Amino acid sequence: MRSFSATFFTPQDREGQPVQVSPWTNELEIRLLQQSAGVIRWDVKRILPLEDTTVPIYLKYNQVDTLSYLKFEDKAILDELSSMQAYKHVIHTSNRWMKWIAGIVIGVVLLVSIAAVSLYFLAPKLIEKIADSLPVETEVQIGDKLFEQTKNEFTFNEEKSKIAQQFFDSLRFESRYPIRVHVVKSNDLNAFAMPGGHIVVYDSIIRTMKSSSELAGLLAHEFSHIHKHHSTRTLIQMSGTYGLLSLLVGDVSGIASLIVLNANELLNMSYSRAFEQEADREGVKLLVKRGVDPEGMVLLLKQLKAAETTTVPQFLSTHPLTDARIADVKREIKQLTFTPQNIAQLDSLFVVLK
Ligand SMILES: [Zn+2]
Numbered sequence: 001m002r003s004f005s006a007t008f009f010t011p012q013d014r015e016g017q018p019v020q021v022s023p024w025t026n027e028l029e030i031r032l033l034q035q036s037a038g039v040i041r042w043d044v045k046r047i048l049p050l051e052d053t054t055v056p057i058y059l060k061y062n063q064v065d066t067l068s069y070l071k072f073e074d075k076a077i078l079d080e081l082s083s084m085q086a087y088k089h090v091i092h093t094s095n096r097w098m099k100w101i102a103g104i105v106i107g108v109v110l111l112v113s114i115a116a117v118s119l120y121f122l123a124p125k126l127i128e129k130i131a132d133s134l135p136v137e138t139e140v141q142i143g144d145k146l147f148e149q150t151k152n153e154f155t156f157n158e159e160k161s162k163i164a165q166q167f168f169d170s171l172r173f174e175s176r177y178p179i180r181v182h183v184v185k186s187n188d189l190n191a192f193a194m195p196g197g198h199i200v201v202y203d204s205i206i207r208t209m210k211s212s213s214e215l216a217g218l219l220a221h222e223f224s225h226i227h228k229h230h231s232t233r234t235l236i237q238m239s240g241t242y243g244l245l246s247l248l249v250g251d252v253s254g255i256a257s258l259i260v261l262n263a264n265e266l267l268n269m270s271y272s273r274a275f276e277q278e279a280d281r282e283g284v285k286l287l288v289k290r291g292v293d294p295e296g297m298v299l300l301l302k303q304l305k306a307a308e309t310t311t312v313p314q315f316l317s318t319h320p321l322t323d324a325r326i327a328d329v330k331r332e333i334k335q336l337t338f339t340p341q342n343i344a345q346l347d348s349l350f351v352v353l354k
Contacts, residue, residue: 001022001023001024002022002023002080003020003021003022003031004020004021004022004072004076004077004080005018005019005020005021005072005073006018006019006020006021006030006059006070006071006072006073006077007019007070007071008030008032008040008068008069008070009068009069009070009071010066010068011066011067011068016071017032017033017034018033018034019031019032019033019070020033021070021072021077023077023080023081023084023087025044025084025086026043026044026086027041027042027043027044028041028042028044028047028059029041030042030070042061044086044087044090045089046061046062046063047059047060047061047087047089047090048060048061048062048090049089049090050078050090050091053075053078053091055072055073055074055075056071056072056073057071057072057074057075057077057078058070058071058072059072059077059090078091123237124233124237127233127236127237128229128233130236131229131232131233131236132229134229134232136176136177136196138196139177139195139196139229139232140177140178140195140196140197141196142194142195142196142232143194143195143196143197143198144196144198146194146195146198147194147198154182154184154185154186154200155184155185155186156182156183156184156185157183157184157185157203160183160203160206160353161181161182161183163349163352163353164181164182164183164201164215164353165180165181166345166349167181167212167215167216167219167345167346167349167350167353168181168199168219168223170343170345170346170349171216171219171220171286171290171292171343171346172290173220173223173286173290175197175223175227176227177196177197177226177227178196178197179197179199179223179226180197180198180199181199181201181219182198182199182200182201183201183202183203183206183353184200184201184202184203185202185203186202186203186204187204188202188204189202189204189205189208189304189307190202190205191205191218191222192222192225193222193223193225193226193230193231194226194231195226195229195231195232195235196226197226199219199222199223199226201218201219201222205218205304206353206354207354208303208304208307209299209300209303209350209354210299210303211296211299211350212292212296212346212347212349212350213287213292213293213294213295213296213297213299213346214296214297214299214300214303215296215350215353216287216292216296216346217283217284217287217294217296217297217299217300218300220282220283220284220286220287220292220297221279221280221283221297222279223283223286224278224279224280224282224283224286225271225275225279227282228275228278228279228282230271230275230278230279231271233275234271234272234275276325277325277328280297280325280328280329280332281328281329281332283297284297284329284332284333284336285332285336288333288336288337288338290341290343291338291339291340291341291342291343292340292341292343292346293338293340294329294332294333294336294338295333297329297333298326298329298330298333301325301326301329302326305323305326
């Protein structure tokens, strides 16, 4: 029987003492070389499974309420024990591998969850980024295509469209896009914007207005939808995984063609609350910047809310109208300093439009 040098530790002897260890079939014989120079015998069954097979090797022994252990400076003891059937449970390392595998599985699951969660939260930011990076011409092209596809559904009032365009132009909002305002005949209360510059206003919504600042508010709101790429972003979002994937690999042309394909969806889609809120706030900022009374936005929302009880306002389907939205606009106005400027043209054009 071979014997192996080791250091023996007990709860009482934390310094450890040198020992010679001899593995027997049913016990491990530990010969103390110092002090009493006695012999300690470990019952093989009570030796704990190895936690680690790297040097130094620790063999641990569970004895009721004390835990003593042996420290070996090389692996020779392992070779010996692994050749002995009685020590199988000690050197059997599947436990360790199981721990490793469990660790890896848990790690992978965690990583995937983190990736999924961050993608969920990052997606709107990524979509905003990709929409920002689309060339102006691409969005204009998408909007024009959409307008061509849908214009047969509307009866245009050419004369009022011209005046509304003049009204918008005299607001002189700074724009990357060629804004084209169209007035269409309809009893529904509605207005919407297409990517890249088309704003469609139903004439009945103009009839509910009492002041030019309300129309300025409506146009500022729709203009902000265009400038913040809200419809483009919503379309990318609706395109789902494919859109996200092309977005992640930076395939702008793929997204553009996808948007054109789905352009019809635009008429039926509704913006998120966040987009409506942003269009309201941005609209208010634009009005204040140009010296147009931002209360026009509040008045517009109130008119529409009142109309809600008498008609079925389609406006609501695309522009969820709530008291919260009105309150939000009021809050935004409070934060800004408004100095009225005389834009005489607005009033006269508004009178003609009505
Ligand atoms: Zn809106």
